[in-house]
Amino acid sequence: MNDTRTPPASATLTERYVQAVTRSIPEAQRDDVAAELRGSIADQLDARIEAGEPAEAAERAVLTALGDPDKLAAGMIDRPLHLIGPRYYLDWWRLLKLLLWIVPPIAAFGIALGQTLAGAPIGAIIGATIGGTLTVIVHLAFWTAFVFFLIERYEVGGAKEGGVSNPWTLDDLPDVHATRARFADMVVNLVFLALAAAVLVWDQLFGLVYLDGRWMSFLDPGLWPGWMGGLLIVLAVEAAFQVVLYVRGRWTVGLAVANTVLNLVVAVPAVWLLSQGMLLNREFWDAVIPDDPEKVYGILSVLTGFGIAAIAIWDTIDGFLKARRAGS
Amino acid sequence: MNDEDMPDVDGQTIHLQELRRGTVVLACLRLLSEPGYGYSLLESLQSRGFDTDANTLYPLLRRLEKQGHLTSEWNTDDARPRKFYRTSPEGLRLAQALTHEFRAIAAAIDALPEED
Numbered sequence: 157m158n159d160t161r162t163p164p165a166s167a168t169l170t171e172r173y174v175q176a177v178t179r180s181i182p183e184a185q186r187d188d189v190a191a192e193l194r195g196s197i198a199d200q201l202d203a204r205i206e207a208g209e210p211a212e213a214a215e216r217a218v219l220t221a222l223g224d225p226d227k228l229a230a231g232m233i234d235r236p237l238h239l240i241g242p243r244y245y246l247d248w249w250r251l252l253k254l255l256l257w258i259v260p261p262i263a264a265f266g267i268a269l270g271q272t273l274a275g276a277p278i279g280a281i282i283g284a285t286i287g288g289t290l291t292v293i294v295h296l297a298f299w300t301a302f303v304f305f306l307i308e309r310y311e312v313g314g315a316k317e318g319g320v321s322n323p324w325t326l327d328d329l330p331d332v333h334a335t336r337a338r339f340a341d342m343v344v345n346l347v348f349l350a351l352a353a354a355v356l357v358w359d360q361l362f363g364l365v366y367l368d369g370r371w372m373s374f375l376d377p378g379l380w381p382g383w384m385g386g387l388l389i390v391l392a393v394e395a396a397f398q399v400v401l402y403v404r405g406r407w408t409v410g411l412a413v414a415n416t417v418l419n420l421v422v423a424v425p426a427v428w429l430l431s432q433g434m435l436l437n438r439e440f441w442d443a444v445i446p447d448d449p450e451k452v453y454g455i456l457s458v459l460t461g462f463g464i465a466a467i468a469i470w471d472t473i474d475g476f477l478k479a480r481r482a483g484s
Numbered sequence: 485m486n487d488e489d490m491p492d493v494d495g496q497t498i499h500l501q502e503l504r505r506g507t508v509v510l511a512c513l514r515l516l517s518e519p520g521y522g523y524s525l526l527e528s529l530q531s532r533g534f535d536t537d538a539n540t541l542y543p544l545l546r547r548l549e550k551q552g553h554l555t556s557e558w559n560t561d562d563a564r565p566r567k568f569y570r571t572s573p574e575g576l577r578l579a580q581a582l583t584h585e586f587r588a589i590a591a592a593i594d595a596l597p598e599e600d
Binding site for chain 2: 188191192193195196198199200203221222223227228231232233234
């Protein structure tokens with residue numbers, strides 16, 4: 157019954173129907189659903205044939221009444237048939253609107269500035285700005301919807317499990333100011349992450365500092381694209397984390413653990429790169445402080461390393477403190 | 485047999501479906517105090533005037549089982565193996581609560597001003 161191959165053309169309509177239903181059902185429940193469905197179809201067939209209906213017409217009628225197999229499968233495993241349901245729709249929509257107000261203008265400004273600095277002709281500046289801004293808008297729309305799509309499906313302990321045993325009381329009424337603050341926190345964090353990503357990419361592609369008649373990057377140019385790509389992915393995960401945190405409404409031990417993992421994923425490679433002399437752009441520091449660059453670079457590396465570690469440790473502890481205060 | 489096949493008089497169908505939905509849950513929980521399998525339950529529901537389709541009943545049974553209101557067991561004694569469901573103690577309490585609520589609603593409706 158674990159056989160998920162396409163049935164041969166001679167397979168009965170019933171068998172094809174059962175396969176169509178069970179193909180999207182998780183392995184663990186598949187045999188159970190298939191067996192029950194087969195039994196049910198057979199029972200209904202028998203009843204119709206006993207009533208004098210020809211077998212073939214009866215089979216067609218039974219299967220037609222069962223309807224779209226994907227819809228039935230979704231019902232069997234309680235899988236929502238919408239991207240974002242009423243529970244999160246307003247959160248998603250509010251966040252998307254706000255981000256659309258903030259991020260595309262910044263992106264447009266940044267792209268235009270970059271193109272201008274690179275000495276592009278006016279046509280190219282306008283073209284790149286419009287194109288780049290549209291791309292940013294599409295990404296915003298896609299990623300916010302995607303994060304909420306995942307929350308809708310994988311949020312545990314939500315209203316679905318609570319069922320009838322979770323009466324709503326006035327105590328559940330969110331404090332208006334607290335909610336707004338949390339919402340604002342999330343938006344600030346998201347915008348900050350987007351800006352951080354933009355600055356990192358800019359630094360690698362164009363350079364952040366103008367020295368000795370040319371633009372230089374602050375971080376080692378060798379980080380592009382491998383290390384930097386990884387960091388951008390972590391930043392995206394961090395953004396998703398911020399949304400989940402907002403939707404949950406409070407820190408939990410699980411979220412604090414996830415926060416710790418995210419901190420480790422950033423801090424450990426960063427400190428390692430630093431110790432290998434691969435994080436900061438050597439050339440830049442040599443240009444800033446020409447005297448005894450070796451010593452300066454060494455001191456700077458130590459300071460940066462401690463800085464990274466301190467931020468990661470503080471943020472990790474802060475997450476757990478907030479989780480404990482939230483009483484989880 | 486299927487609500488969707490009925491002519492939709494003044495958009496009534498969708499309201500009638502909404503109203504019936506909860507009553508099928510109640511009927512299942514009460515009927516399954518005696519163990520039963522899908523098709524037998526479908527038959528008794530229909531014969532007792534609870535208009536239900538197979539494609540809503542099976543998902544409903546699974547949902548109630550997942551919530552702990554039903555327990556299930558495969559019976560392989562017959563030539564055709566069947567999954568028997570039975571209302572759990574928790575499900576019986578739910579059925580009681582639903583019945584109570586339904587009576588209260590019926591009483592409340594009776595007390596509404598008469599229609600013309």
